[in-house]
Amino acid sequence: MSETTPGSSVSRPFLETRREDNWWVGPMATAMGLLAFTVYTTWAALQGEHYSWGPYLSPFYSPLIKPEGWPLSPAILILWAPGGFRLTCYYYRKSYYRAFMAMPPACAVAAAPHKYRGERALFIFQNLHRFFFYLAMLFVVILTYDAIIAFNFDGSFGIGVGSIVLTLNAVFIAAFTFGCNSFRHLVGGNVDCYSCASMGKQRHLLWRVVTFFNKKHMEWAWISLFWVGFSDAYVRLVSMGIITDMRIL
Template sequence: MKTTLVAHVGAPGFGRTERRDVWWLEPLWAAVGLAIFVAYSTWAALVGNNFAFGPYQSPFYSPYFKPPWWPLSASIFVLWIPLGFRLSCYYYRKAYYRAYFLSPPACAVSEPKHEYTGETGVLLRWLPVVHRWFLYLSILILIWLWVDAIRAFDFDGSFGIGVGTLVMLLNVVLLTAFTLGCHALRSLVGGNVRCFSCAPLGNARYGAWRFVTRFTGMHPWMAWFSLYSVALCDLYIRLCAMGAITDLRIV
């Protein structure tokens, strides 16, 4: 096992910088944006009702699994997977290290002087390791959410499209774009190959690596879009189920 590395980082005085732009805006909106999502999703996951309406199923409660003896919300059986995937994601790590750990708060802005172990500490060193496991599990969930999105076209046996159908479809498309940009996936499909023309299936892996690379470039954006599309998808179905809004049928 590797020993923990320690560096002494930071400068006397937090936020020391000669930057003249509003450097605190980016970590601030990341902190607020993540907090709003966490607050809403925690409530929506624990409340345990209004998660389905007509052919629609909230992504917080899919796949739906609830043994009769389980006293709490069914979402707990599934939500740990996307939660773990996003907590260990390379982009989200950047976002929360900056926004919450202030390590660093922004580029060329000082953090307080402290002992720093980066991602070598007892806990954080496992993030890159577990990320790939959560990726494998998330792909299974994603397949299930595609099934849900296709089911959303099925209105009691007849084909139809409602606003909710489009909401669910958009959500699963954004989630797919987010998952395809995963750095662990990129490494898995071809990032770890040293010589494509020497490796077995080299051409296919080169193609896959190039394909995933395109999504890796937009990973930060997809992280935010898909985060909020999940919440808004749940909110839409919840409001329909509560009778607060009416789901419009397009077809």
């Protein structure tokens, strides 16, 4: 691979690096993971059937909104909100800039040669992450409600594998949402002087709680992403009769 002189004002050729470790594994695994999720979600969202069984409702279809005369899958009406939350999330920005746009693909590996403009044009909407966060909080409430309902089998309490799957889904989505950088800012990160501001001590405490979740934001992002897809697949397979939901209680 050709190389530029250190300190040169000439841009380096795409992917130029002296790194000898497997730097490409990270972006490639990220790209495959995100692509697999996107393909599955798109397919599942367009099906418009097999999204519920008994007390279980797929998180891709929750809340279930079916306006009269709506010709498409109801999932399309709601998925833009959690999708927008993840698309504007600071962690996912890192992942898609590295994995899909190669800006840069990895540290000290030359970035893609196209003109880089930062948060300009469409990318300025990345700054609206906090609005998607508000909607994501609403989804945490809705998915928690779904998880509680998943223990209600024809009016009596029961536990099926699906109840646990949907409960874990709500927990993982909540852990991801509560670690959001915008939330961290809004609860207390925006305060300069906690000891002077009104409710400063409480805001400092809240900021520390959100910081706790924020430290593992990437991990929660991936766990919740995988599990929400798995939850849909589980409900779908049970609904289609391919697998049987095992009752624990």
